Amino acid sequence: MKLVFAGTPEVAVPALDALISSGRHEVAAVVTRPDAPAGRGRRLVASPVAQRAEEAGIEVLRPARPREPEFLERLRQIAPDCCPVVAYGALLPKAALDIPAHGWVNLHFSLLPAWRGAAPVQHALMAGDEITGASTFLIEEGLDSGPVYGTLTEEVRPTDTSGDLLTRLAFAGAGLLVATMDGIEDGTLKAVPQPADGVTLAPKITVEDARVDWAAPALRVDRVVRGCTPAPGAWTTFRGERLKLVQARPVPERTDLTPGQLAVGKNDVFVGTGSYAVELLWVQAQGKKPMRAADWARGVRITEDERLGA
DSSP: OEEEEEEOSGGGHHHHHHHHTTSSOEEEEEEOOOOEEETTTTEEEOOHHHHHHHHTTOEEEOOSSTTOHHHHHHHHHHOOSBEEEESOOSOOOHHHHTSSTTOEEEEESSOTTTTBSSOHHHHHHHTTOSEEEEEEEEOOSSSSOSOEEEEEEEEOOTTOOHHHHHHHHHHHHHHHHHHHHHHHHHTOOOOBOOOSSSOOBOOOOOTTTTBOOTTSOHHHHHHHHHHTTTTTOOEEEETTEEEEEEEEEEETTOOOOOBTBEEEOSSOEEEBOSSSEEEEEEEEETTSOOEEHHHHHHHHTOOTTOBTTO
16 A cells, blocks of 8 residues: 555654565655754754654655645645554544545554553553553544554563553554554455443643652552653652652562651662652652662752652
8 A cells, every 4th residue: 555654753663664664565655743842952853753754765744733735735646545643643634534545544552442542551551550552543533532453462561661661562563553554455454443331541641640649559659650751750859859750669568668758778768658668769850860869869968857749
């Protein structure tokens, strides 16, 4: 099939690579978000998908909004058979959805209908899911509600961050997306409507969602830290300033600390929660680079009565 691929961040690049190298389909163009300011100089930088497409000599379309007449006209001229999508980042209007003969097919990083929305992997980790996965589905005007072509499952490992899990799903999902394109082309794959039961929502994680509540159980603290790493980053406060929690681990044998209470040893830092303690492994103070928690604690010279989140 002739394809127009839509995607923006690094997590979409494995799928684009897989489609380019499939040998069966032609990626005629790529749709991505406009160049955005990045780095200290805030200069405009092309998205990872745009950079990869340009390296491969593929036309890149960067509409500010996919309802723009110029974009829709160019899409009609290309006349794609299907438009595979991975983390594009903008809502597609019906005028765009109607152009390809086989529609727009999204690779979504959950087992639909679970975790519909922008942050499925983060929510799966924060909810304590033991199994997650990816789905390919036909995009409709509803939120991730279209019929499903295929799925794959992935075990959630005890130390997974959202970055770890998303990376594995991006590469596994790339194969699923190619297989979905193959099945659509040869007519062996039919989309199946999602069940009405089991729908959960996964809206974008806000900075406030990423704030650690030390009165919560240690398992909940651990899930928030892992689910919000690398973005937006779990955090708490210390001496009135924000402290990012980069890596932590539950310590069930340590039950002597109250929520937020700190216990600093020579090479370790423990914090109390609503159940047992967690050990802080890596933290990042405001305006600083990430550092080992023990080094941070030595530098700030924590007193006995100080606590996190006070």
